[in-house]
Amino acid sequence: MKHLSRFLLASLLVFGLTSVQAQDANNPWAIGIGVNAVDTFPTGEDAPNGDFGEDFFNVSDHWNILPSVSKLSVGRYIGGGFVFEAAGSVNQIDKFGDSSVDDLSYYALDGALNYSLRAALNDGWFDPFLGAGGGYTWLDEEGFGTLNGTLGFNFWFSDNIALNIQSTYKYAFEDENPTHFQHAAGIKFVFGGKDTDGDGIYDKDDECPETPGLAEFNGCPDSDGDGIEDRKDACPMEAGLAEFDGCPDTDGDGVPDPQDECPTVAGLASMNGCPDADGDGVKDSEDECPNEAGPKANNGCPFKDKDGDGVLDKDDQCPDVAGTVANNGCPEVSAEVIKELNEYSKTVLFDLNKATIRSESQSALNSIHEIMHEYSTTIFHIGGHTDSQGSDDYNLKLSKERAASVREYLVSKGIPASRLTSEGYGEARPIATNNTAAGRQDNRRVEISLDKDKEVRKTATDSTSTNN
Incomplete structure (x- = not known):
């Protein structure tokens, strides 16, 4: 027990309060492998046993331990913190309470419904659980049923591996069969999680389960790497600014490119991002005289009459040919x-x-x-x-x-x-x-x-x- 205490202390220092996955809907299956110890002494039975709980941790005097892998288990997460677990174990009994006995063979098959208290502890690495169930035990080929109650602890090293320690009280239904404690320690491996897009985030927690993404965005992508996830990015393939919903402003004029009619030339917001060099209210791209102020009605140019027919170019249907006012600046057929x-x-x-x-x-x-x-x-x-x-x-x-x-x-x-x-x-x-x-x-x-x-x-x- 001294070595176990040191191990647990080291685990506390290494893992702190780090959150891990453990056995849940993402990793519903678990396989356990370990050793078990059988102790009949602290059961409150008549001699050679002691009072209930007495000398519970007296390993050297009362525990029967087979020095090899002696317990296998398989578990399935059901939901709401509940796990159903089936286990098989073997042992060799040479200590029966305070007495010694000839080596008796011990086999057990048990089933339990365990409830994890981990969620109440902020889903950290420390995972205590309670269990109830039953099983069947063979002691020196004599079989009997038991009603079981379990207290255990899982210490999660990672999302998929935990150290498991538990103690189960096995009450024998028939008086002639021994009620006993069975302790176990081992390693538990969880698996079975589904990650369709392979981004390391299980589908249950992945808001974009079919598209690889980032943990910071709950499994959704940020294709352009601008820190704005694609679902909220108006320009998901172009790195941009948060103030423009992820769209760029190439010319830096304060008008995002999708709304900027002149995205590579700095302009005015009132001109949809286009410049107006002469300040006449007509953007340069539509201004026929970009360096001379003129009214919009005359396409940004001062009023002119190029053909000298008395009809201003803006009203002249034939601005390059002299005509008559009556014919809108066009020549009349004689x-x-x-x-x-x-x-x-x-x-x-x-x-x-x-x-x-x-x-x-x-x-x-x-x-x-x-x-x-x-x-x-x-x-x-x-x-x-x-x-x-x-x-x-x-x-x-x-x-x-x-x-x-x-x-x-x-x-x-x-x-x-x-x-x-x-x-x-x-x-x-x-x-x-x-x-x-x-x-x-x-x-x-x-x-x-x-x-x-x-x-x-x-x-x-x-x-x-x-x-x-």
Whole structure:
């Protein structure tokens, strides 16, 4: 016992109050291996035994100890601090109370339900427990049942290994069989804990059981190593600052990168992290004149009229070409321009009774395209006309198709479809007599004009948008 006391004192010095796992839901299984001692003396029975508890620690006079591994046990954690344990032990009895006897064989199988008091002691290395159960003992081949009560102590070296010391009172049901104490000491190994992600934190205590993590974050990861676990990190793959929920501020302007529209250039919070060099309230990336203060309505530039047509660039739909105020700064199509367009359109030829444009007409159509391109906001109308030969329905259909063919060609060359309308009028609008071949030739034509109805609607819409 002197050596045991020294060992326990050394354990106290080494382990202090360190918290360990022990046998619990994480490590539900335990295997024990050790030695046992049988003592019949302090049982309160008649001679040769003493009073109950008398000479309890008199090892040399009363304890029967087999000098080898003599006890094996297996235990399973049930829950709430309870462990069921089954044990088998062997011994050799040569001391029976105060008497000596011939060597008697001793075998025992026992089962107990043990309750750990460790949780009440802050889950430290010191683990006292109480147990109750029963067993069956064979003494020199005579078998008898016992009712058992146990007091024991586990001293946990680590999460999985403990020194076990216990004493069990075994009350024999039959008077002729000896009631006795069985003491045991040994090593207990616990195992069976589940750690799915292999991070050393059991699934029961791991808040991220399928992702390797850190103990400080209850098993959850901190991928970028910034001290903020991924679950609470708005930028889990980029090291950042706690004040920005784990996101970086690369340019150090006080605006975190995910909210910073210019993350590598220091800027202003009011500009979403972008700079405004001229202080005009327009961030440099959208300021056409970043070093000259100007209103936002003019894209950060001072008001200008580059083409000198009296319409400020901010309102000028054609800022590089002089136009008129009435046409929003764009040039207006004159009668001479319309006349020129129709001089070209007269030479546009189609295959007989078809809407297919003949190849020799491409030069004229390209000239029409160039003129229309100069008037980038004007809406033109293409009208198709026929002579009176053929039925009215046929002529109307053919004229529509031919006008549409011219429109499609000009669109394919880059004139926006929104700036071209087309319609066929058949033989309804002759410009010459249909009684002569020459007159019919003049009536078979394509005419280009201004689509004034659309122009009026467009002007009204532009005016509304400007006022708004």
